Amino acid sequence: MAxxxxxxxxxxxxxxxxxxxxxxxxxxxxxxxHDIVVVVSAMSGETNRLxxxxxxxxxxxxxxxxxxMVSTGEQVTIALLAMALQQRGLGAKSLTGAQVAIRTDxxxxxxxxxxxxxxxxxxxxxxxxxxxxxxxxxxxxEGNITTLGRGGSxxxxxxxxxxxxxxxxxxxxxxxxxxxxxPRVVPQARRMDKITFEEMLEMASLGSxxxxxxxxxFAGKYQVPLRVLSSFGEGExxxxxxxxxxxxxxxxxxxxxxxRDEAKLTVRGVPDLPGIAFRILxxxxxxxxxxxxxxxxVAADNTTxxxxxxxxxxxxxxxxxxxxxxxxxxxxxxVTDDKICKVSMVGVGMRSHAGVAxxxxxxxxxxxxxxxxxxxxEIKISVxxxxxxxxxxxxxxxxxxxxxxxxxx
Numbered sequence: 001m002a003x004x005x006x007x008x009x010x011x012x013x014x015x016x017x018x019x020x021x022x023x024x025x026x027x028x029x030x031x032x033x034h035d036i037v038v039v040v041s042a043m044s045g046e047t048n049r050l051x052x053x054x055x056x057x058x059x060x061x062x063x064x065x066x067x068x069m070v071s072t073g074e075q076v077t078i079a080l081l082a083m084a085l086q087q088r089g090l091g092a093k094s095l096t097g098a099q100v101a102i103r104t105d106x107x108x109x110x111x112x113x114x115x116x117x118x119x120x121x122x123x124x125x126x127x128x129x130x131x132x133x134x135x136x137x138x139x140x141x142e143g144n145i146t147t148l149g150r151g152g153s154x155x156x157x158x159x160x161x162x163x164x165x166x167x168x169x170x171x172x173x174x175x176x177x178x179x180x181x182x183p184r185v186v187p188q189a190r191r192m193d194k195i196t197f198e199e200m201l202e203m204a205s206l207g208s209x210x211x212x213x214x215x216x217x218f219a220g221k222y223q224v225p226l227r228v229l230s231s232f233g234e235g236e237x238x239x240x241x242x243x244x245x246x247x248x249x250x251x252x253x254x255x256x257x258x259x260r261d262e263a264k265l266t267v268r269g270v271p272d273l274p275g276i277a278f279r280i281l282x283x284x285x286x287x288x289x290x291x292x293x294x295x296x297x298v299a300a301d302n303t304t305x306x307x308x309x310x311x312x313x314x315x316x317x318x319x320x321x322x323x324x325x326x327x328x329x330x331x332x333x334x335v336t337d338d339k340i341c342k343v344s345m346v347g348v349g350m351r352s353h354a355g356v357a358x359x360x361x362x363x364x365x366x367x368x369x370x371x372x373x374x375x376x377x378e379i380k381i382s383v384x385x386x387x388x389x390x391x392x393x394x395x396x397x398x399x400x401x402x403x404x405x406x407x408x409x
Contacts, residue, residue: 001033002167007157010044011174012231013077023084026130035125039135039157040081042073063108067147074134081132091129102138104146111138111146116163151212158215162222169226176230177238178210180403181256185391188404194239199254199346202380206257206344252349253401256394259342263315266307267322269332272298279329280306283321289314293375312338341390344382357381363400369393
């Protein structure tokens with residue numbers, strides 16, 4: 001039989017009734033002879049409630065103390081699920097990140113896993129006990145509780161699967177798999193049976209919210225088969241695996257991701273001199289502002305317009321930095337636009353198929369959607385367009401590249 005790590009998110013354990021439903025599902029897997037390790041998040045809304053309590057005391061909570069507090073949400077859930085399994089006659093033991101010995105660095109609120117000691121877990125599994133581990137947390141070298149950042153329970157699940165060399169890591173959530181795009185935007189979106197780690201990583205980084213990026217990175221690095229399933233129903237879900245495991249019939253485009261959280265800043269009339277890009281983006285980096293897409297256009301008068309995008313919430317901060325930079329380098333002005341979005345097509349099939357970009361641009365042109373910026377990689381094409389055209393662009397591209405589900409008879 002297999003060793004399986006299952007992770008259940010906040011909505012999956014959001015009430016005593018939901019926890020009992022999870023216990024029933026775990027019992028079915030255990031009854032088939034599988035060894036089961038379960039990772040759970042805090043009950044839905046609990047982490048936000050705890051953060052709200054902290055901010056009612058101080059607008060800038062100490063990161064160590066914040067981790068000490070928010071980690072208690074998962075501690076409640078693991079104990080409740082252990083009780084539910086014990087009531088069903090199963091041996092079950094709940095463990096915090098510290099008890100498992102999930103060692104992390106000391107970057108409170110955004111710690112990274114350094115090592116996992118699997119000794120205790122293997123001893124309990126040898127007794128046929130179900131292990132329930134608190135997601136999202138670990139412990140640093142000084143014994144401080146740390147947390148892995150929002151969505152960190154996914155990373156915990158994958159990391160445990162890697163440490164235990166599990167046969168599969170199953171991520172249970174409120175959707176039944178990974179779709180070609182958001183079904184709320186395109187009702188004809190299809191659930192994919194399989195997708196590569198590389199494609200899923202691109203989808204996650206470009207706006208798909210199904211999995212945390214770090215968990216996909218971890219799974220790809222350690223070759224952990226990852227499956228996304230619904231905790232509210234049955235089904236095969238979506239398997240995230242290596243490219244060699246995906247069928248030869250894989251389409252050129254696997255999915256379309258989008259992100260509304262975009263803002264554009266343009267420095268106009270920039271002197272066209274060596275090192276000017278560094279003089280603009282250096283201070284932006286020093287301000288800890290992440291830059292996404294970049295475009296530079298050279299004009300006939302030896303000046304350039306330098307444009308880049310950032311997260312919408314960072315626009316005002318970036319503008320403050322750029323206004324100072326513009327004066328220092330002799331640029332004409334800085335303009336902003338927070339009414340944009342990014343639409344991206346992802347697929348490993350792009351490597352062996354020409355003309356994908358031109359077809360994408362043709363589809364958008366037919367819908368009278370102007371492209372403001374373009375970014376490409378081996379398996380991805382992203383464009384920036386006006387936000388009001390987001391849904392039209394996604395629907396048109398989804399249909400044009402044959403991703404719509406067949407109409408039901």
